[in-house]
Amino acid sequence: MNEQELRRLLTVSVEDVLPSQPAAAGWERARRTRRTRRAVGVVALAVVLVGGGTVAALRPPADPAPVGPTVTPTVDPSHAGPVQRPPAELTFPPDPLAKLGDPATVSLSERPVERALALFEPTDEENHSNGPVRVLGNDGVVRSLDVVTLAPTRDAGGNEAHALKPGVLSPDGRTAAFAQTKELVMVDLTTAAVRRIPLDGYLEQVVWAHDRVLVGGDDRTYAVDRITGAASPIDVSTWELIAPDPAAGREAPLIDMYGEGGSLKLRSRTARDGELRSEQPVNASALPSPYRVNEFYGRGWLHGERLARAAWITSSEINGAEGAAVLDARTGAVLHLLDLGRDRAKGCCVVMGWDNKGAVLLRLEPAALARWQPETGEITGIVRDLRGVFALAS
Numbered sequence: 382m383n384e385q386e387l388r389r390l391l392t393v394s395v396e397d398v399l400p401s402q403p404a405a406a407g408w409e410r411a412r413r414t415r416r417t418r419r420a421v422g423v424v425a426l427a428v429v430l431v432g433g434g435t436v437a438a439l440r441p442p443a444d445p446a447p448v449g450p451t452v453t454p455t456v457d458p459s460h461a462g463p464v465q466r467p468p469a470e471l472t473f474p475p476d477p478l479a480k481l482g483d484p485a486t487v488s489l490s491e492r493p494v495e496r497a498l499a500l501f502e503p504t505d506e507e508n509h510s511n512g513p514v515r516v517l518g519n520d521g522v523v524r525s526l527d528v529v530t531l532a533p534t535r536d537a538g539g540n541e542a543h544a545l546k547p548g549v550l551s552p553d554g555r556t557a558a559f560a561q562t563k564e565l566v567m568v569d570l571t572t573a574a575v576r577r578i579p580l581d582g583y584l585e586q587v588v589w590a591h592d593r594v595l596v597g598g599d600d601r602t603y604a605v606d607r608i609t610g611a612a613s614p615i616d617v618s619t620w621e622l623i624a625p626d627p628a629a630g631r632e633a634p635l636i637d638m639y640g641e642g643g644s645l646k647l648r649s650r651t652a653r654d655g656e657l658r659s660e661q662p663v664n665a666s667a668l669p670s671p672y673r674v675n676e677f678y679g680r681g682w683l684h685g686e687r688l689a690r691a692a693w694i695t696s697s698e699i700n701g702a703e704g705a706a707v708l709d710a711r712t713g714a715v716l717h718l719l720d721l722g723r724d725r726a727k728g729c730c731v732v733m734g735w736d737n738k739g740a741v742l743l744r745l746e747p748a749a750l751a752r753w754q755p756e757t758g759e760i761t762g763i764v765r766d767l768r769g770v771f772a773l774a775s
Contacts, residue, residue, distance in 0.1 A: 461758030463667050464718050471748055471762035477521065478750065478763050481771065485515050485525035490573045494518035496554035497570050500526070501771040502545045511769070514545055516570060519554070526557075528573045534560050534585040536599055542585065543770050547680050547733050549587050552627035554774035556607070558594045560584040565596045565605055565612075578610045586619035588680075590652070591631045595619055602655075616655035623681040623688055623710075624734070627775050634658060636683065636710055638690070641676040647688075647713045663708065665715040671695055672718060674706055679731035682741075682775065686710050689741045689755075691732045699723045703730050705743055707755045717755035721745070734775045742773060 473479070481501045496519045505511040514526035531544040544559045551558070559566045565578040565587075580596070580603055588595040594605045597619035604615040623636040635650040645663035650656060665673050673695045681690035687707055694704035703721040708714060721730055725746065733742040736752065745751035745760070749767035753760045 461717070461756065463716065464669060464672055464720055465753075465755070465758040465760075466720050466722070467745060467751075467753075467760045471745070471751060471760065473748070473762040473765060476752075476763045477519075478517070478773075479765075480517055480521055480523060481515070481749075481764050482767050483523045485513070485523045487522065487524050488527040489516055489524045489570065490528050492522065492524060493573045494524065494554070494570050495520065497550060497557070497774060498554060499771055499773045500545055500550050500557060501767075501769055502543060503769040504543075505768070510543070526568070529559075529566060529568055529575050531559055531566070532561055534583075535562060536583045536585065545770050545772060546586065547731065547772050548589065548624055550772040550774050551589050551607075552775040557772075558587045558589070558596065558605075560587050560596050560598075565594065565603075567594070567607075567610075576610065578605055578612060580605075580612060588619055588622050588624050589627075590625050590635065591627075591629065591633070595622065615653075617650060623683055623690070624775070626683040626685060628685075629683070636681075636688070638663075638677055638681060642673075645674060645677070647708075647710065661713045663713045663715065665718075668715060668718055671697060672720070674704075674715060674718070675701065677706070678728060682732060682734045683710060684735040684739060687716070687735075687739075687755075689732050689735065689743075691728075691730055691743065694718065694720065696720050696722070703727075705730060705732055705741065705753070707741065719753060719755075719760075733771075734773050 478499055481499055494516060497516050498519055499517045501515045503511045516524040516526055518524065533541040534544055535541045544561065549557050549559055555571050557568045557570060562583055564580055565584065567576045567578065582601050583598045584596050585598045592607050594607060595615065595617065596603050596605060602615050602617050602619050603612045605612045617635055617637060621637045621639055623638065625633060625635065632652050635652055635655060637648050637650065640646050646660050647663060648660040649658045651658060663674060675693045675695060677690045677692045679691045681688055686709060688710040689705065689707050692704050692706050694702050696702040702723050703725045705719040706715050707717040709716055729744065729746060731744050733744065733750065735741060741753045741755060743751055743753060747766055748762035748764060750764040751760055751762050
């Protein structure tokens, strides 16, 4: 049996293996519902931070791209090329977010925050909750979220996921919004007050958009006023909506993405009602051959005119490698592509947002969280091996 036949046999053999991201099937299920996505089986609905080795066999079934020589480009300290790769080993400079791994020392009700940097929920090896949600304040103190008990989100088919997901924490770190079945739960982290807003349907995803919370599931999305709690339907999908830049104004357009391969598109919608304004194709012409973006997954995030999102890509080694991309949100041009290679778990490296200096925050084994500077290509670790799900304040 030659190497190619063995590879195909292994690809067939892993089709019945459970995904390494067990809560991630929700993204794929939503795509099947809209009949605009291929059935790939696992995408990050909740980010499962699993350290250690990954199984190379859990790559997406695809024929490998032609293999060429591996070239390590020389990185200009002030500017990197369009395709970048992480270093063999990450360094971990001191970072306030590193305290995410510390246990809680006080409850939120006893000591509310001035501003939260992040929320974290530890999980066990089966992706079940393994302790209360932690709230990391800007004072470096870790609190336990004791003022509300969250149920898993679920859809009409009974699929469940953690209520804590990327995007639930407001950009200013003062409020957390959790989708629940038939309601939105909002927690004022500065006072520990809880507000419940009744809504209809199975609600799963939350996106903060200026002074509103957009909350939705497979078939509906509501825009909820942060102050009054007033809710109204809006014609967008929270599964494909890009989290707006916190600095953008109230009337800044909403951006979403859809399609795969050559049909990938960015769409611009009105802020108030989600009416479609324009759409344009994603343009990867600046990438060297054979690099291209096959499909995006997880939440995307805007920072000024830049957009960052995790993706499956075609690289010089394989069709279906893990990656992350930075695009020009005005033109759809792919400006930077992070090639994360083939030996990683499917849906491993969800983008978690931007920092205030223009770096992309993403999950990157063996780190639970890493920082990528697209302009220079520098990648450093933030939080070491940590199992759980979390949300960051942008």
